[in-house]
Amino acid sequence: MAGRSEIDALIEMMAKLPGLGPRSARRAVLHLIRKRAVLLQPLAEQMETVARTARECLNCGSVGTSDICEICSDEARATGLLCVVEDVADLWAMERSGVFKGRYHVLGGTLSALDAIGPEELHIPKLLDRVAGEEIEEVILALNATIDGQTTAHYIADQLEGRVRLSSLAQGVPIGGELDYLDDGTITAALNARKSL
Amino acid sequence: MAGRSEIDALIEMMAKLPGLGPRSARRAVLHLIRKRAVLLQPLAEQMETVARTARECLNCGSVGTSDICEICSDEARATGLLCVVEDVADLWAMERSGVFKGRYHVLGGTLSALDAIGPEELHIPKLLDRVAGEEIEEVILALNATIDGQTTAHYIADQLEGRVRLSSLAQGVPIGGELDYLDDGTITAALNARKSL
Numbered sequence: 001m002a003g004r005s006e007i008d009a010l011i012e013m014m015a016k017l018p019g020l021g022p023r024s025a026r027r028a029v030l031h032l033i034r035k036r037a038v039l040l041q042p043l044a045e046q047m048e049t050v051a052r053t054a055r056e057c058l059n060c061g062s063v064g065t066s067d068i069c070e071i072c073s074d075e076a077r078a079t080g081l082l083c084v085v086e087d088v089a090d091l092w093a094m095e096r097s098g099v100f101k102g103r104y105h106v107l108g109g110t111l112s113a114l115d116a117i118g119p120e121e122l123h124i125p126k127l128l129d130r131v132a133g134e135e136i137e138e139v140i141l142a143l144n145a146t147i148d149g150q151t152t153a154h155y156i157a158d159q160l161e162g163r164v165r166l167s168s169l170a171q172g173v174p175i176g177g178e179l180d181y182l183d184d185g186t187i188t189a190a191l192n193a194r195k196s197l
Numbered sequence: 198m199a200g201r202s203e204i205d206a207l208i209e210m211m212a213k214l215p216g217l218g219p220r221s222a223r224r225a226v227l228h229l230i231r232k233r234a235v236l237l238q239p240l241a242e243q244m245e246t247v248a249r250t251a252r253e254c255l256n257c258g259s260v261g262t263s264d265i266c267e268i269c270s271d272e273a274r275a276t277g278l279l280c281v282v283e284d285v286a287d288l289w290a291m292e293r294s295g296v297f298k299g300r301y302h303v304l305g306g307t308l309s310a311l312d313a314i315g316p317e318e319l320h321i322p323k324l325l326d327r328v329a330g331e332e333i334e335e336v337i338l339a340l341n342a343t344i345d346g347q348t349t350a351h352y353i354a355d356q357l358e359g360r361v362r363l364s365s366l367a368q369g370v371p372i373g374g375e376l377d378y379l380d381d382g383t384i385t386a387a388l389n390a391r392k393s394l
Contacts (some may be wrong), residue, residue, distance in 0.1 A: 005260055005278060006243070006246050006250055006251075007251060007260065007261070007262070008249055009243055010240075010243045010244060010246075010247050013236075013239065013240050013243055014240075015294055016236075017228060017229070018221070018224050018225055018228050019216075019217065019221035019224055019225060020216065020217070020225070024215070024216035026286060026289060027215050027216055027286060028214040028216060028217070029247075030216055030260070030285055030286055031215050032214070032244070032247075032286070033247065033251045033260050036247070036248045036251055037248075039210075039213075040244055040247065040248040040251075041244075041245070041248040042210065042245060043207075043210050043211075044207055044241050044242075044244035044245040044248055045241075045245075046203070046207045046210055047207060047229070047240060047241035047244065048208075048238070048241040048242075048245070049203055049240075050204055050207050050226075050229075050230065050232075050233070050237065051233045051237040051238040051337060053203055053216055053242055054203075054204060054233055054237075063204065063227070063230050064204070065203055065204070073267045087227070088227055089223060089224060089227055115237055137199040165217075177360075
């Protein structure tokens with residue numbers, strides 16, 4: 001179907017996005033086409049704007065629209081606290097909680113022997129530079145509680161040992177969590193880190 | 198976070214697409230930003246192209262990039278067979294099967310008393326016009342096997358009765374389907390429409 005090729009090309013591109021497949025891409029594109037003036041055109045323009053302006057923060061590795069992101073350039077957040085996260089989605093999750101008022105360092109992934117990702121492929125050298133150069137008192141390792149995340153946390157802890165105070169997020173029962181639905185590892189961690197009342 | 202607002206605006210727009218929510222929209226946008234030169238920019242341009250060129254076929258209600266879609270303007274498909282579907286996604290599903298060589302009529306939805314959708318809100322008057330004006334021998338009602346779909350099929354059948362040969366898709370066990378996983382309605386339909394061997 002020659003004349004539908006532009007629409008097919010769009011569906012194909014959308015289908016490659018994480019979380020979408022061919023079927024949901026078709027549904028999304030049809031939805032956009034039905035409301036092309038109020039949805040598709042503005043979405044195209046917004047993507048164009050972001051493609052033109054988005055960049056990685058030269059300091060922390062987060063994404064924003066300037067060379068130094070808002071968090072890094074926010075003087076109110078110069079607290080000497082540095083939170084290390086795997087990727088920008090994790091930084092956004094921390095920000096949504098609204099409780100952390102320090103700055104971040106985004107690694108851009110985790111160490112992985114299988115995928116041949118070593119410290120140089122991540123922003124680990126830059127992290128060591130920052131700890132050496134900025135007035136950082138404490139580094140919070142907020143990596144995911146996965147094997148790769150914890151391996152990476154251990155590696156960074158080794159590198160920074162003795163140079164700065166180190167901490168990691170507490171592990172335990174999530175708020176609202178029911179024991180019956182938790183895995184053994186979480187229960188073990190919660191039990192080992194039990195608090196006296 | 199002022200400077201992230203362009204990115205936030207894009208996430209908000211993506212989150213409204215069917216099949217996506219806030220979390221998958223964030224993941225998709227981060228993915229696009231990471232590969233903004235090879236993914237985000239081309240996607241923005243393709244959306245712009247589709248927003249500019251996509252239109253509804255004036256004859257059948259499908260979408261394409263010309264006033265009369267390729268199927269309607271394909272002389273090889275002038276077979277006197279007209280397949281009535283609820284929406285463009287259904288037309289695309291029929292086309293993927295590759296077995297139907299007639300033309301289509303896209304209703305744009307189903308009759309629904311609850312949503313105040315009557316025949317005039319759908320392309321039903323246009324369908325009656327086509328049956329009167331084109332040399333159509335058979336109308337295949339390929340509406341979804343839902344209450345609304347079947348109500349709509351009955352309404353159309355009433356309108357067209359005696360004016361053209363009418364048929365509907367067979368109902369029964371899907372290919373590869375296991376009886377144990379089928380609902381009672383499907384089993385009843387398959388039993389009632391059983392074929393002698």
